[in-house]
Amino acid sequence: MKLIISLALNCLFMAQVFAYSESFEVLVRSEKSLRTHYELKELSEFERPDAFDGKHFKIVHGKSNTPVSFTEKDSELLLKAATVYYHLMEARKFWISYMDSDVARNLPKLTVRLEIKNQFDELGHFANDNRSPQFNNALSVPAGETPEWVPEDRKDKWGKEIWYRPMKSIPTKELGPMGPNPLTISLQALERPLIDYYQGQFSYRLMEQFFYPAYVTRPLHEDLIRYAGTYALMKVIMWGSKYADNLFIDKYYYLDTAMVPEITYHEYAHVILSDHLKLTHSTPVNEGLADYFAAVQSGKRKVYAKVAGHSNSASKDTQEKRKYSHWDESNRNATADFTLSVLWDVRETLGEEIGDKVVYEARNYLTTESSTISHGLLRAILRACEIKCKKPRRDKLKLYETFAWKGF
Numbered sequence: 001m002k003l004i005i006s007l008a009l010n011c012l013f014m015a016q017v018f019a020y021s022e023s024f025e026v027l028v029r030s031e032k033s034l035r036t037h038y039e040l041k042e043l044s045e046f047e048r049p050d051a052f053d054g055k056h057f058k059i060v061h062g063k064s065n066t067p068v069s070f071t072e073k074d075s076e077l078l079l080k081a082a083t084v085y086y087h088l089m090e091a092r093k094f095w096i097s098y099m100d101s102d103v104a105r106n107l108p109k110l111t112v113r114l115e116i117k118n119q120f121d122e123l124g125h126f127a128n129d130n131r132s133p134q135f136n137n138a139l140s141v142p143a144g145e146t147p148e149w150v151p152e153d154r155k156d157k158w159g160k161e162i163w164y165r166p167m168k169s170i171p172t173k174e175l176g177p178m179g180p181n182p183l184t185i186s187l188q189a190l191e192r193p194l195i196d197y198y199q200g201q202f203s204y205r206l207m208e209q210f211f212y213p214a215y216v217t218r219p220l221h222e223d224l225i226r227y228a229g230t231y232a233l234m235k236v237i238m239w240g241s242k243y244a245d246n247l248f249i250d251k252y253y254y255l256d257t258a259m260v261p262e263i264t265y266h267e268y269a270h271v272i273l274s275d276h277l278k279l280t281h282s283t284p285v286n287e288g289l290a291d292y293f294a295a296v297q298s299g300k301r302k303v304y305a306k307v308a309g310h311s312n313s314a315s316k317d318t319q320e321k322r323k324y325s326h327w328d329e330s331n332r333n334a335t336a337d338f339t340l341s342v343l344w345d346v347r348e349t350l351g352e353e354i355g356d357k358v359v360y361e362a363r364n365y366l367t368t369e370s371s372t373i374s375h376g377l378l379r380a381i382l383r384a385c386e387i388k389c390k391k392p393r394r395d396k397l398k399l400y401e402t403f404a405w406k407g408f
């Protein structure tokens, strides 16, 4: 007994010694608008008293492995480190307490890189510095290790990571004419949903430059396509807020990903879903899922309302323009927002809590390589409903109706 008490005391003591907290200004999204504002938040679970090295997240600058210091002189970098740390801790809380995810509970510490321009290299971690630097986006990278033959000084081994690119403001008028590009076709596909919501505010060329600023012909298709990942959700956020926060402006456009909470939620969702949906691939299904959980988590009524506006059930009479068509499968990432609208319909059909559980459960029956929306996602949702719905028979019927009405 005495031993137990002393052990318990010991643990308490250790916990005190090894968990530090510190208050920082962070950017959070306002309840009533789509803007962000500053708030002072106490950030906790740091493993050292002076830097962003927590139990669950370590925030570093670029390729460095040293955590960003609490006394960092670059105030923008400090704000990004604190904002990203705060929203990652919120995301972790969401996945553990609300979604009851064991993956989140057992996830090893993630390294989070700010202002990193290098491309990801599956064999070397970072591609060469001079190989078309990347801006204005974020991505999650899979764990990996350099192969045997790599010289000692270049050996590296890493876990799953989240990367935020630096922001780069590009004047719209500087966008000269561009030649043919391997992405042209997929970006043209992106244009359609854009037109729906922006009525031509952003040209296809702008989008191309935005998602693919480096503009080189390069075969790493997946790598590129991933950048458009948060796209569906970004549209939702930007839709009602032209001014948005550091997102797009007419004359310049740029995206400071570390400052956008939903992008952090989206990337963290990818990491959580990566037990079944690999980080090396980007498909409408896994992008739509990541967007779905980012939207749920952002939990702001305005964002909800906008997402609901995307879904068919809210707009029965709008010429059914969001109904399923083969077009939606024909191009991979372009349709993440369609997936989002399907999932949102599931949520409205089953109710928030069960809907969220069903959507999460569905990942067990999906694969990155072969799951499309019509073959895979719908079936996965029905199977998940058998397990998570209160009255599976009745609820599956409701889902059939929803899907049929959606054009499937």
Ligand SMILES: [Zn+2]
Pocket: 226, 228, 229, 230, 266, 270, 287, 290
């Ligand atoms: Zn994504």
